[in-house]
Amino acid sequence: MSAVAAPPKTGEMQALVLTAPHEFEIRSIPIPRPGANEILARVHAIAICGTDAEIVEGTFKGRWPRAYPFTPGHEWAGEVVDAGEVAKRFGFVPGTRIAGTSHSGCGYCRMCRTGRYNLCFNYGREDLGHRQYGHYTQGAYADYVVHTIKAVFPIPAAMPFDVAALCDTASIALHSVKRPGIEPADVFVAVGSGGIGLLTAMCARALGAARCIVVGGGKRLDRARELGFETVDYHDGDPVARVRAMTDDRGADVAVDSAGTKDSVRQAILMVRKGGRVAFTGIPKEPSQIEFQKIVLEELDLYGVRANRNTMEEVMPLIADGRIPAAKLITHHFALRRFGEALRTFNQRIDGALKVIVEP
Ligand SMILES: [Zn+2]
Ligand SMILES: [Zn+2]
Structure with missing residues (x-):
């Protein structure tokens, strides 16, 4: 464990700065200053989401970000180096190790x-204290980041x-599987085999699911098998028929879609049994044809999932003791100055890339 970093009060830092859709550079920008209920953290690791x-790419431009230049990044961990008066009173003193x-x-x-x-x-009302870091509020691909203490959580020492x-x-x-709920011995289906998909299967198992089936494609399914999950490759034909065949033609108890495509959301609904539950955590980019007759006649419960709430403290002990083996999803590490290469590795799934870590 390193010594407590000295708090830089002023000066410049290196940060990833988006200047337009598809355009970014690593440049020097001023180190931000924390307000009364905020901390300034030295960022040690950021996961590409x-x-x-x-x-x-600019998919959500005008909303995330609202304008350029902008620094994204919201899956990060680091160490408090400076804190406002209120933040200090809540125990966020320099040296506190946190995740955002x-x-x-x-x-x-x-x-x-x-x-x-x-x-x-x-x-979106920053004047009323709302923030969404790395989306419309400045994010963590930088040496330092400011966060309100509502959005940072102390991490276990080890x-x-x-x-x-x-x-x-x-x-x-975890929020995605808590929304539909997991009953003991449920059959769970993760539709999507990226980082979030594999994590939903890990969380479902941690909450008591008996079987976890991961639907996806390519090398990522090898990782799913290594983690002890059953797999369905959508390249091998209709994944709905495969899941139904694997469940005595009944369907799974719960499905969580993390792929967010027009096909995946539909398939997730078709994969569950009568009275089944389906949650959607991938943000769909286009409309989908949904069979409402099944939803009505089979009394399905559908749940939208917007990011997370109140689950940081719940997930940390389960990661720390290995019941959610999140560390197994880390495939690459890059220095911040190599962000372009890191993003390419993530986007093109080079060498089976899942979670790619960037280190300022
Ligand atoms: Zn994310
Ligand atoms: Zn509010």
């Missing part, structure tokens, strides 16, 4: 007060920073 890749998450609600609206701060009624950087995405997976 599928959303990052889309934000770089993207959403911070205003804290006052009904959604926030009922615990659903990911659905804050004041989304947890390495690269693993801690996966807590955000793992907490989304």
